[in-house]
Amino acid sequence: MSGTVDPTIINLVVFVLAVFVGYHVIWNVTPALHTPLMSVTNAISSVIIVGAILAAAPAETDFGSWLGVIAVALASVNVAGGFLVTQRMLEMFKKKQPKEKEGGK
Amino acid sequence: MSANQLTLWYLIASVCFILALKGLSSPTTARRGNLFGMAGMTIAVLTTIAVIARGRVDLVLVAMLAGGSLGALVARRVQMTQMPELVAAMHSMVGMAAVLIAIAVVNNPGAFGEHDPLPAGNRLELFIGTFVGAITFSGSVIAFGKLAGLGKKFRLFSSAPVVFKGQHLLNLLLALVMIGFGIAFFLAQDKGWPPYLVMTAIAFVLGVLIIIPIGGADMPVVISMLNSYSGWAAAGIGFSLNNSMLIIAGSLVGSSGAILSYIMCKAMNRSFFSVILGGFGAAEGSAAAGGEQKTVRSGSADDAAFLMANAESVIIVPGYGLAVARAQHAVKEMANKLIEKGVSVRYAIHPVAGRMPGHMNVLLAEAEVPYDQVFEMDDINSEFGSTDVVLVLGANDVVNPLAHEKGSPIYGMPILEVAKARTVLVNKRSMAAGYAGLDNPLFYMDKTMMVFGDAKKVVEDIVKALD
Numbered sequence: 001m002s003g004t005v006d007p008t009i010i011n012l013v014v015f016v017l018a019v020f021v022g023y024h025v026i027w028n029v030t031p032a033l034h035t036p037l038m039s040v041t042n043a044i045s046s047v048i049i050v051g052a053i054l055a056a057a058p059a060e061t062d063f064g065s066w067l068g069v070i071a072v073a074l075a076s077v078n079v080a081g082g083f084l085v086t087q088r089m090l091e092m093f094k095k096k097q098p099k100e101k102e103g104g105k
Numbered sequence: 106m107s108a109n110q111l112t113l114w115y116l117i118a119s120v121c122f123i124l125a126l127k128g129l130s131s132p133t134t135a136r137r138g139n140l141f142g143m144a145g146m147t148i149a150v151l152t153t154i155a156v157i158a159r160g161r162v163d164l165v166l167v168a169m170l171a172g173g174s175l176g177a178l179v180a181r182r183v184q185m186t187q188m189p190e191l192v193a194a195m196h197s198m199v200g201m202a203a204v205l206i207a208i209a210v211v212n213n214p215g216a217f218g219e220h221d222p223l224p225a226g227n228r229l230e231l232f233i234g235t236f237v238g239a240i241t242f243s244g245s246v247i248a249f250g251k252l253a254g255l256g257k258k259f260r261l262f263s264s265a266p267v268v269f270k271g272q273h274l275l276n277l278l279l280a281l282v283m284i285g286f287g288i289a290f291f292l293a294q295d296k297g298w299p300p301y302l303v304m305t306a307i308a309f310v311l312g313v314l315i316i317i318p319i320g321g322a323d324m325p326v327v328i329s330m331l332n333s334y335s336g337w338a339a340a341g342i343g344f345s346l347n348n349s350m351l352i353i354a355g356s357l358v359g360s361s362g363a364i365l366s367y368i369m370c371k372a373m374n375r376s377f378f379s380v381i382l383g384g385f386g387a388a389e390g391s392a393a394a395g396g397e398q399k400t401v402r403s404g405s406a407d408d409a410a411f412l413m414a415n416a417e418s419v420i421i422v423p424g425y426g427l428a429v430a431r432a433q434h435a436v437k438e439m440a441n442k443l444i445e446k447g448v449s450v451r452y453a454i455h456p457v458a459g460r461m462p463g464h465m466n467v468l469l470a471e472a473e474v475p476y477d478q479v480f481e482m483d484d485i486n487s488e489f490g491s492t493d494v495v496l497v498l499g500a501n502d503v504v505n506p507l508a509h510e511k512g513s514p515i516y517g518m519p520i521l522e523v524a525k526a527r528t529v530l531v532n533k534r535s536m537a538a539g540y541a542g543l544d545n546p547l548f549y550m551d552k553t554m555m556v557f558g559d560a561k562k563v564v565e566d567i568v569k570a571l572d
Contacts (some may be wrong), residue, residue: 003292007347008226009175015340018353021123022360027128031368031456031481035188036360037129040142042195044122045339045358047146048202049169050153051346054217055209056168057160060139064212065161069168071205074198076172077179079150082195083143084180087187092470093132 036089043082049075106155114152115350121145122354126361132476141329149350150427185471186428189328190252190459196328197245199335200312203238203342204305207231210345211301217346225291227345230288234341235301236308241334243312249325251316252460261313264321276314283307319380322502324460325369333362365462372456372482374508376517401536401548403555406566409496412554414571416493416528418449418484422521423465424458426463426499426533430560433472436498439564440474442571451478453485453521454505489525495532497523499560505545515543529553532563 029037052075055068121141128138150169154162183191210231214221223231250262260267286307289300319327340355342348371378413419421440427433440450452474458465469479480488489495497504500521507513508520523529524547531553547553556563 006226008230008344011347011349011352014349014352015344015356018356019360021353022126022357023364024124025123025357026364027441028359029126030129030131030465032463032476032479032483033129033132033135034365034368035461035467036135036139037126037282038192038328038365038461039188039195040125040129040139041164041332041336041358041361042192043146044125044142044354045199045335046195046202047118047122047149047351047354048150048206048339048342048350050149050200051206051217051342052202053157053165054346055206056165057162057388058213058216059160061161061164062213064209065164065216067205067212068209071202071209072165072168073172074202074205076169077176078195078198079146079176079438080173081176081180081191082477083139083146084177085183085191086139086142087136088180089188089328089470090132090136090186091469092120092467092473093135093476 033090033093036086038092039082040086040088043079043086046075046078046082049079106152111152111156112349114148115348118145118149118152119350119353121148122357126357163278185433185467186431186462188467189324190249192327192461193245193249193252193331196244197249198242198333200238200243200245200338203234203338204242205323206342207235207238207345208305209294211296211298219345222560223428224292228291228293228297230341230344232290232301232304234338234345235305236283236287236311237334237341238338239305239340240310240312240315241331242318243309244327244334245312247313247316248324248331251296251321252328253323261317263317266320267317272314272318276311279307279311279314283311286461289430315381323373323375323380325457325462325464326366326373326375326377328461329362329363329365329369330381332365333359336362354390369457369462372519374515389396389510399549401555402551402553403557404530406555406556406563407559407570409556409563410567410570411450412528412530413443413494413496413567414446416448418492419443419451419494419496420489420492420523420526421450421452422495422497422504422523423452423454423469424498426504426560428464428468428499430499430562432498432561433468433474433562435561435564435568437469437472437474439571440478442568446571451480451485451488453482453489453523455482455500455519455521458500458503482519486522489522492526494528494530495523495526497529498564499532499534501533501545502543504547505543506547507543507545513543523547524550524552527552530556532556532558532560534559 075084125138125142128134256263286300286304290297336355336358343351454465504523508515508518
């Protein structure tokens with residue numbers, strides 16, 4: 001038992017814990033909001049844009065960095081589209097009667 | 106910015122993402138949740154741009170502006186009935202972005218702070234991120250085509266299952282070959298382009314083959330499943346870049362999609378594997394054809410209006426037919442008229458009504474139906490017995506009493522118990538069977554009156570008759 005922990009192991013720890021968090025948070029989502037859930041998760045998975053930005057960054061552009069630029073554009077469509085369409089849907093659920101009564105479990 | 110600072114910012118962004126999902130537990134907190142999501146994304150993007158300050162920030166900004174404006178435009182323009190297509194299209198973009206990033210990593214690991222050539226461990230993670238991303242991309246493109254109704258032009262997009270002999274064997278073989286090339290990439294001493302590219306190409310093909318045999322009625326499962334895949338792809342890329350935030354965000358999305366798939370499968374009483382293996386609905390119409398000639402009672406919109414106006418309680422059961430006819434606003438108007446007359450009006454939603462989870466709720470919300478009039482199946486099933494009139498709008502399988510009969514293909518599927526109500530009004534365009542290809546005994550009951558026609562037209566006629 002010595003030496004540093006391999007980054008992959010740390011990644012695995014984060015991964016397993018995040019799956020547990022996801023599991024518990026998602027079961028609490030009311031079924032009425034499952035469509036906004038899908039669009040917002042879409043936007044959140046587009047955080048992959050962080051990787052795309054790194055790929056696009058090198059000062060000397062080569063074909064890999066151009067792929068990165070394309071990836072940034074694709075992910076941006078999702079980031080903007082995902083959050084905005086979710087907002088649009090949630091606005092609809094706001095209308096009138098803000099009573100604390102839910103359809104879900 | 107130091108790597109430590111960067112990681113701490115990413116931690117804040119990750120917490121924001123968790124709060125975004127947590128907000129969705131109720132419509133009252135959901136909008137605040139979404140703002141958390143946006144804040145998290147802004148933090149993630151800005152800190153990353155700060156890291157690459159010496160690189161081609163100009164290119165990144167141009168790409169973000171172009172993609173972002175397109176996304177914003179689509180978000181503003183899209184019809185609520187088209188949400189399933191939009192979500193499928195967005196999944197495909199996450200998948201493609203994952204593949205492109207992975208290729209860029211193979212090409213120039215140094216740009217991501219990795220060793221060059223890549224160590225074996227990173228290759229394994231990259232392999233997983235790439236093939237999940239590729240399957241997500243091509244699978245979502247097929248799902249998009251099926252949902253957008255492109256099946257008439259291209260058979261690949263047919264909403265009926267596309268099946269052929271040896272399909273599962275072929276998929277299995279391709280998957281094994283893909284893994285083989287993955288191992289070759291894993292063991293390669295150089296960059297390993299040839300095995301990597303072959304592996305990616307096979308993954309694209311596999312994505313198509315996995316989705317084509319799945320029929321239209323199973324789309325809610327498919328779309329949830331691809332949602333899940335897009336998350337795992339992001340997490341895979343997070344592993345190869347050693348980025349905890351990507352891993353967390355990806356895992357949240359991955360588990361969300363997986364849970365939604367599970368809920369959808371349960372609501373259809375089908376195992377996940379039977380959906381994935383596909384072929385459901387292939388015998389469309391055949392089950393209905395064999396039966397003896399039965400008679401239905403059909404009536405006009407005026408009759409329906411009379412029955413509902415004289416009822417004490419009405420439950421409306423919306424289905425895909427309502428979405429297709431874009432009848433949600435007309436339905437809301439009808440409900441208002443009835444409520445003015447002192448009739449109690451509620452809506453009953455089956456989990457798989459529509460083409461994606463929660464689709465009906467969004468359509469009703471768009472028409473400004475207050476959400477406390479809208480009930481999930483488990484909450485309203487006990488109420489049908491004490492209800493005067495049920496109006497079924499373009500739903501079929503989810504109200505089919507055959508689900509209670511042993512031996513029927515949908516036996517065991519939870520349904521809305523509309524047959525317990527005193528009178529059932531069913532609006533359909535014709536007597537055609539639903540997606541399950543089954544006849545529906547509900548239509549032949551004495552208490553049932555069929556109102557044929559386009560859902561929107563019929564509901565508008567009812568509204569006129571109510572005046």
